[in-house]
Amino acid sequence: MNFPKELPIKKIFKALIPAFISGLIVLFLILFFTPDFKVDYSFTLYSSDGKLLGASAASDGQWRFPQSSKLPEKYREALLTYEDKNFYFHFGIDPLSVFRAAVENVLKGKIISGASTITMQTSRLSDRLSDRLSDRLSDRLSEKKPVRNFKQKLRESFLSLFLELSYSKEDILNLYSSHAPYGGNVVGLEAASWRYFGRGPEDLTWAEAACLAVLPNQPSLVRPGKESEILKEKRDRLLYNLFLQKKIDKETYSLSVAEPVPDKPKALPQKAYHYLEFLKTKSTDQKNISSLDYSLQEIIFEIADHHFKRNLSSGVYNTAVLVLDTETGKTLAYIGNTGLNNADAKNEHVDMIYARRSSGSLLKPFLFAAMLDAGMILPDQLLIDIPTKIAGYTPQNSNYTYSGAVPARKALSYSLNIPFIRALREFTIPAFLDILKRSGFTTFNRSADEYGLPLILGGGEISLYEITNTYRKMMLRAQNKLDEKFPFSSGACRITMDVLTEGNRPEEEAIWQLYAQNQKIAWKTGTSYGNKDAWTIGITPKYSVGVWCGNASGEGRPEITSTKLAAPILFEIFNILPKSDWPEKELKDFEFIKTCADSGYPAGEFCKNTKAVLKPIHAHTQSTCPYCKKVSLSPDGKFQVKANDINELPKIENRFVLPAAAEYFYKQGHPEYKSLPQWLPESTASNAGEFEILFPEDGTSVYIPTELDGSFGALVAEAAHKNPEAVIYWDLDGEYLGSTKSYHQMKIQPLKSGRRGTLKGRHELTLTDNRGNTRKRIFYVLNENL
Structure with a gap:
């Protein structure tokens, strides 16, 4: 049988060369001559x-x-x-x-x-x-x-x-x-x-x-x-x-x-100018399908624009609003600023969603939650709220009043400054900074010493996006829906969110009642020092809304307060958003603890009234009630006594007793509070703690104002005594000023010996009560001598 001869390799190779070259030529022509549409797009x-x-x-x-x-x-x-x-x-x-x-x-x-x-x-x-x-x-x-x-x-x-x-x-x-x-x-x-x-x-x-x-x-x-x-x-x-x-x-x-033809181009929509400019720095795509809700963006823009126009007469030019989907974190509405087409606008192109601004009081919920987790507070635990001076820093509550002692939940819902300053000192600034950074904030770049205690009142800067998103994560953690790391427990977040829904707010924040219709909203306001920033953050299980109002230039105005400017916008927005139900508590995140009904602390052996409350399950409480004590009274209950003061058996009672300074202010808002009676006159017991000087603080510097007639005014010093019948004798720099009973305030005018006028420098105030107890304060006058 004859088989065909195998073709030589060279002949095959020669036959394929023309086809190969032709293919390369065609490929070259296609690559070189094919039109290229590499142009820059909008x-x-x-x-x-x-x-x-x-x-x-x-x-x-x-x-x-x-x-x-x-x-x-x-x-x-x-x-x-x-x-x-x-x-x-x-x-x-x-x-x-x-x-x-x-x-x-x-x-x-x-x-x-x-x-x-x-x-x-x-x-x-x-x-x-x-x-x-x-x-x-x-x-x-x-x-x-x-x-x-x-x-x-x-x-x-x-x-x-x-x-x-x-x-x-x-x-x-x-x-x-x-x-x-x-x-x-x-x-x-x-x-x-x-x-x-x-x-x-x-x-x-x-x-x-x-x-x-x-x-x-x-x-x-x-x-x-x-x-x-x-x-x-x-x-x-x-x-x-x-x-x-x-x-x-x-x-x-x-x-x-019958339809007309166009005779000139229309202006393109500019519904989200600042978001578009923001995406240009982040996205490499020319066509961007965002998560923004078109209808919601339009409506919220109109709301923000309405308030912008209303605020112009007050010298307030800028407003920003952010709406996030609570569950997904997607941005649903993004109003970076207002006034883009208004001749009266200022700095309208600045995107205030990511601008760094003073936080005001917006960080307080995070300290509250952190201290719940650390076992340092319980929701109803009393926090001291009295005139306070710490290392030269003298904070004030926004209403310039004091409660003496206030439940932690009320301190948060009323946004009281002094209790949170004292709480931060106890928690420590470095620990709180660490918590904030682990929460997702990227704007705290200074040391704890540089921030100091004012950090909790707005001494640090935040952006509207980060603060809104962190509140959002707190709501998710409260529902056990947050997958990422977060430095708070579900229990602490849930308690915090519940406190922020409470309608018991200061009178100036009662605006929520006009807007919040049958819907629970966790919300927090914040106004920065100098009235430069007005914030309000509101959270529901479905939506997270952040509002900022102020001037991008940093100019403060008296009208820039959260309750006047930001809160009305927030509640107006929630009124047009679909309502969402408040989630049920998951009891696995909590455990019951027996607490003192009077102080809110874990109950001690002398607490007469107790109640069970929920706390985060892994929080280990650190102390029992320090205010409930066993006291010995005379048989008629009119005096405190020692065992050897009387010849009969004393009357033993468990009583709720606050420190003198706290008691002084606490009684004003709690008429049911019963002070301890004074000591038996002939008792040998010490009266330490019976009274305190409230103002001036030790080491403080004061400037005494000038009256309308040109004369120097007076410094009003104040003291508190537990015994309502006590008499206090006042002495300044060795000169007797007078005495007070029941209501202990004294006008003092530091004088230079032999001359009328204020004396700049050091002065010593000495108070002595009718039992011989003495208190002293050193303070300094800043006025020049006359």
């Missing part, structure tokens, strides 16, 4: 449902939107009917159109028809082709009549073949529609649809789609007057052809030709 922002929120022009000043993945059906039918009926049946060159154009040109003796296909027109629009056909393309883009000759048409035909080899038919349609000129600096279907009709291509009517199909053929027609009439004539002719081809019915045709 940066665009869309809502979650695909509606345009805003855009910025491309680097060359053109409004050229990124191409869409799919063309709307109305525009597709109009375009193919007008430009290229046989688009799907040719390979870049339409032989029938070429034959028709040749006959028409011969008969007329000049070129009147070019037989251009959509593929040819697309190739003329490409960037790479502009390098080779620069004159022609520049003419096209500048709306001048392009040069038309056989050589040019042959080149276009050649390049169209490569375009068809490189792209699908759908891609070619999309490329054409995205790069076709529509007059002025409007390029592409998407930009033209928004500029001329104020809506996206998918929402165009047949008349509008037909108008945009014919416009690239002569983009200068979008002008008032005669050109507009020509545009309408071209559009109506196309609509008639669509009717003849049964693409539209008679009624649609009649209604469509």
Whole structure:
């Protein structure tokens, strides 16, 4: 049997070389001559449902939107009917159109028809082709009549073949529609649809789609007057052809030709200017489908703009609002500032969502939660609220009053400063800074010593986004829905959120009752020192809302307070948001603890009234009630006694007793409080702790004001005594001033010996009660000597 001889390797190799070289040539031609559409597009922002929120022009000043993945059906039918009926049946060159154009040109003796296909027109629009056909393309883009000759048409035909080899038919349609000129600096279907009709291509009517199909053929027609009439004539002719081809019915045709054509571009939407500018620094995509809710963004913008206009007369120029989805953290509304189109606005382009501003009181809930977890407080545990001076720092409550002692939950809901200053001193500033950083704050970059105790009152800076997002995470942790690390337990977060829903607020914050309708909202206000920042944060299981009002310049105004400016906006927003139910407590996050009903501390052996409360399950309480004591009284209960003071058995009682200074203020708001009786006059017991000097604080510096008549005023010193019948004798620098009983205040005027006038420098105030107990204070006067 004869087998065919094996072909020599060399012959096979030689036979393949021409095919290989031909393939390389074709590949080179495709790569080199295929039109390239690498152009700069406009940066665009869309809502979650695909509606345009805003855009910025491309680097060359053109409004050229990124191409869409799919063309709307109305525009597709109009375009193919007008430009290229046989688009799907040719390979870049339409032989029938070429034959028709040749006959028409011969008969007329000049070129009147070019037989251009959509593929040819697309190739003329490409960037790479502009390098080779620069004159022609520049003419096209500048709306001048392009040069038309056989050589040019042959080149276009050649390049169209490569375009068809490189792209699908759908891609070619999309490329054409995205790069076709529509007059002025409007390029592409998407930009033209928004500029001329104020809506996206998918929402165009047949008349509008037909108008945009014919416009690239002569983009200068979008002008008032005669050109507009020509545009309408071209559009109506196309609509008639669509009717003849049964693409539209008679009624649609009649209604469509009655629609006007555009005579000038419309302004593009700018519903989220600051968010668009923010995304430009973060996103590399030119087309950005955001999580913003279009309707919500519009409504909240109107609310913010209304308050902005109302605040102008008060010299307050800037407002920012942020709405997050509590569960996902997605941004639903982003108003970075107000007044973009208002002549009276100032610094309106500054994005205040990420601007660093003083926090006011907004950090208090985090200290509250941290101390719950540390077992340092319970929700109803009394915190001392008296005049306080710590290392030269003298904080004040915003209402300039004192409670003496106040439950921790009330200190938070009333946003009292002094209890939280004292609490931070106990918790320590470094520990609290660590908590804040682990919560997600990135703005605390100074040392604990640099911040000091004012950190809790606004001594540090935050951004609206970070504070809103951290409150959001606290709500999620309260429901055991937070997957990321967070330095608070679910129990502590839940207690904190519950406290922030309480309607028992200061009178100036009673505004919540006007707005919060049958909905629980955890909310916190904050006003920075100098009235420069007004904050309000509100959280529900569904929405997290942050509001800031003030001046971006940092200028303070008396009207910049959270209750006047920010809180009304917050509750107005929650009124238009869907309501959400407050979640049930998960008892696995808590355990019951027996507490003193009077002090809120874990119950001690002398606590007469007790109750069970919930605390975070892993929080280990550190002390029992320090205020309930066993006391010995005379049989009639009128005096405190020692065992050896009387010849009969004393009366033993368990009593709730506060320190003298705290008791003095506490009694004013709690008439039911019973002070201990005074000691038996002949008792040998010490009276330490019986009375205290409230003001001036030891070592404080004071400036004594001048009265209207030019004379120097007086310093009002104050003391508190547990015995309402006690008499206190006042002495300043060795000079007796007088005595007081029951109500212990004394006007003092430090005098220079032998001269009338204040004496600058050190002074010593000495108080002695009728039992011989003595208290002293050193203070300094800042006034110059007279």
